[in-house]
Amino acid sequence: xxxxxxxxxxxxxxxxxxxxxxxxxxxxxxxxxxxxxxxxxxxxxxxxxxxxxxxxxxxxxxxxxxxxxxxxxxxxxxxxxxxxxxxxxxxxxxxxxxxxxxxxxxxxxxxxxxxxxxxxxxxxxxxxxxxxxxxxxxxxxxxxxxxxxxxxxxxxxxxxxxxxxxxxxxxxxxxxxxxxxxxxxxxxxxxxxxxxxxxxxxxxxxxxxxxxxxxxxxxxxxxxxxxxxxxxxxxxxxxxxxxxxxxxxxxxxxxxxxxxxxxxxxxxxxxxxxxxxxxxxxxxxxx
Amino acid sequence: xxxxxxxxxxxxxxxxxxxxxxxxxxxxxxxxxxxxxxxxxxxxxxxxxxxxxxxxxxxxxxxxxxxxxxxxxxxxxxxxxxxxxxxxxxxxxxxxxxxxxxxxxxxxxxxxxxxxxxxxxxxxxxxxxxxxxxxxxxxxxxxxxxxxxxxxxxxxxxxxxxxxxxxxxxxxxxxxxxxxxxxxxxxxxxxxxxxxxxxxxxxxxxxxxxxxxxxxxxxxxxxxxxxxxxxxxxxxxxxxxxxxxxxxxxxxxxxxxxxxxxxxxxxxxxxxxxxxxxxxxxxxxxxxxxxxxxxxxxxxxxxxxxxxxxxxxxxxxxxxxxxxxxxxxxxxxxxxxxxxxxxxxxxxxxxxxxx
Numbered sequence: 213x214x215x216x217x218x219x220x221x222x223x224x225x226x227x228x229x230x231x232x233x234x235x236x237x238x239x240x241x242x243x244x245x246x247x248x249x250x251x252x253x254x255x256x257x258x259x260x261x262x263x264x265x266x267x268x269x270x271x272x273x274x275x276x277x278x279x280x281x282x283x284x285x286x287x288x289x290x291x292x293x294x295x296x297x298x299x300x301x302x303x304x305x306x307x308x309x310x311x312x313x314x315x316x317x318x319x320x321x322x323x324x325x326x327x328x329x330x331x332x333x334x335x336x337x338x339x340x341x342x343x344x345x346x347x348x349x350x351x352x353x354x355x356x357x358x359x360x361x362x363x364x365x366x367x368x369x370x371x372x373x374x375x376x377x378x379x380x381x382x383x384x385x386x387x388x389x390x391x392x393x394x395x396x397x398x399x400x401x402x403x404x405x406x407x408x409x410x411x412x413x414x415x416x417x418x419x420x421x422x423x424x425x426x427x428x429x430x431x432x433x434x435x436x437x438x439x440x441x442x443x444x445x446x447x448x449x450x451x452x453x454x455x456x457x458x459x460x461x462x463x464x465x466x467x468x469x470x471x472x473x474x475x476x477x478x479x480x481x482x483x484x485x486x487x488x489x490x491x492x493x494x495x496x497x498x499x
Numbered sequence: 500x501x502x503x504x505x506x507x508x509x510x511x512x513x514x515x516x517x518x519x520x521x522x523x524x525x526x527x528x529x530x531x532x533x534x535x536x537x538x539x540x541x542x543x544x545x546x547x548x549x550x551x552x553x554x555x556x557x558x559x560x561x562x563x564x565x566x567x568x569x570x571x572x573x574x575x576x577x578x579x580x581x582x583x584x585x586x587x588x589x590x591x592x593x594x595x596x597x598x599x600x601x602x603x604x605x606x607x608x609x610x611x612x613x614x615x616x617x618x619x620x621x622x623x624x625x626x627x628x629x630x631x632x633x634x635x636x637x638x639x640x641x642x643x644x645x646x647x648x649x650x651x652x653x654x655x656x657x658x659x660x661x662x663x664x665x666x667x668x669x670x671x672x673x674x675x676x677x678x679x680x681x682x683x684x685x686x687x688x689x690x691x692x693x694x695x696x697x698x699x700x701x702x703x704x705x706x707x708x709x710x711x712x713x714x715x716x717x718x719x720x721x722x723x724x725x726x727x728x729x730x731x732x733x734x735x736x737x738x739x740x741x742x743x744x745x746x747x748x749x750x751x752x753x754x755x756x757x758x759x760x761x762x763x764x765x766x767x768x769x770x771x772x773x774x775x776x777x778x779x780x781x782x783x784x785x786x787x788x789x790x791x792x793x794x795x796x797x798x799x800x801x802x803x804x805x806x807x808x809x810x811x812x813x814x815x816x817x818x819x820x821x822x823x824x825x826x827x828x829x830x831x832x833x834x835x836x837x838x839x840x841x842x843x844x845x846x847x848x849x850x851x852x853x854x
Binding site: 389393396397399402406407411 | 548550569570571573574575576577579581583584585586587596597600601645648649651652
C-alpha cells in the first residue's frame, strides 16, 4: 500500500483558492441545471394535480400494461446478458486467441451505435420487407411490432454492461485461484461455482444492476421496433412519450416519475455495491 | 512417485520458453529448479502440473504417461507463488476444499474431513487459525495454509512455485527449514522452483540449474558448487572473480593455452608482491571483510572475502599494491570446464597472464 492518501492531493498540487472555488461553482451549477432541476421538475409536474391524480395515472390500464411489459422485457434481457457477459469475460480474460481485440470491440458496439440504428437493423432483418420477413410471415412468427422484437432490441442495447464490468475485474484478479481449484480436483463447474462466482460476485451484481437500469429505460431502439401499440407493445418510456404527445402532461410525468424513482434507487444501490466491489478488489491484492 | 520429463519443448507464441528438457525426479526426492527469471523454470513446473501442455515431449509419473492428462486427474499438490488462497473461505474451508469437491462416492464423511483438516492445520502449526480468513494472516501463515491445502488431497507429488518468494528474509529462512523437516517426515516427491541459490542449497537433494530454456547442470549442491559444468552455473551460484590465465600442459607441449580461472571471493587472497593490483576499497560486512582491488587490464574489480580476524592481521589497506593468489579455482576453456585429469597434468602459469 502506498502510504500517502491519493484522494488528498499534496500541497504542491493544490490549486489557488479562487480557482478551486470557480471550478466548484461551475460543477455545482451544471449539476443543478442539468440534473437536479429536471428531476425536481419531473416530480413537480407529476404531483401538480395532487396525489390522487398521480395514483390514477399510474394505475391506469395502459400504464399498468406498459409497466408489466417493461418488467417482462428486463426479466428476459438481463439474465440473457448476464449469461453472455460472464461467458465473454471468461473467454477474454482466461484464453489467448486470435481476434480477441475484435471481440472486445464488438462487445462495445452497442455503446457506439445509436440505439435508433440498432432498432432499424432489427426491422431490416425481421420486418415484413426484411431479409427474414417472408419466412417469418410464412411461419406466423411476429417479431417486429411485437414483444420478441422489443426483447431483441433491449438485449442488443444492454449487451455490454455485464461483460464490461467483469473483464477488468477478472483481469485484475488473475486465474491462480481457479488453477488452484483445478489442481485440488475440482471440476469445471465446481471451480466456477465455488471459486469464480464468489470472487466476481459483487462486480457481477453491479453489472447486472446497470444492465437492468438501461433495459428498463431504453427508448430509441425499442421505439423503432415496437410499433407503439397501446396496451400491447408500449414500454414505460414509450408510454410516457405517447401520453406527452397527447397533451396528458400530468399522466406522462407520473409515469416518468416512476422511472425516475427507479433510477434513484439504482443509483443508491450502485453506490453501495460499487463501494463493496472496490473493497473486495483491495483485499484481493496480496499483501 | 517418480517424475520423468523427456524432450519437452514449449513456446509462448514464437518465443521459445523450453528447449529440450530432460529430467528425472526420483521418488521421495526434493529437487530444485534454479535459474534466473525467464529461464523457463516456472513453465516447466506448470507443465508437470498439467496447467500448461508442452508443444513436444512427454511427462510420465512412475512410468505412466500423463502428458495428455489434465490437472484435475494428475493428483499433484501445487503451491502457488502468491498462495492463490480462496479469500472468501476460512482457513479451514481452504484446506477442506480439495476433499469437499470430490465426487460423492470418493468424498470422505463430514467428521473424517473435519479430522483430516485439523490434523493438517496442526502439521503446519495453524491449529488455532481455522476460522480466520486469509486476509487476516501474515504472508508466512498464508503460505503454510496453501501448503496444507495442497497436502489435503494426499498428493504423491508436490510442486512449489517460488514458495518463499513473497516473504521477508527471516520468515523465509524459518519456513524453508521447516519445509525441509516436513519433507523428511512425509517424503512426498517434491519439485520446487526458485531463483535464490541459497534457498536451493538449503532445501534440495539435487538442483537443476536452468538457463534460457535448458538445464545447464543437474547435480547435488556440493558437486554443483565444486564442479560447475559451465561459466553460467559458476556465476549464478554466487559472486565469482573471472581471471584470465594461461594453462601449460606438461604432456602435450602446447604452451600457455588461454583459459579463464573462476575464483570465489573467499578463495582469493591478496599477498605481498606486485602484480599491478591495487587495493581500492575495504568494507566491513560483519563476519567478513570485503576487499576490492583493481587491475589495469580487468574491467571488473577483484573481490576477496576475509574472515574478520584474518583481515585484522593482513595489513591490507586502501592504496596498497599487492600480488594475488587463489586457494582454489575452476578453469574454463571457452564454455567447457577443464576436467580434473587434464588439470592435474598441467600447471597454471600465473593468473592475470594474457597469452
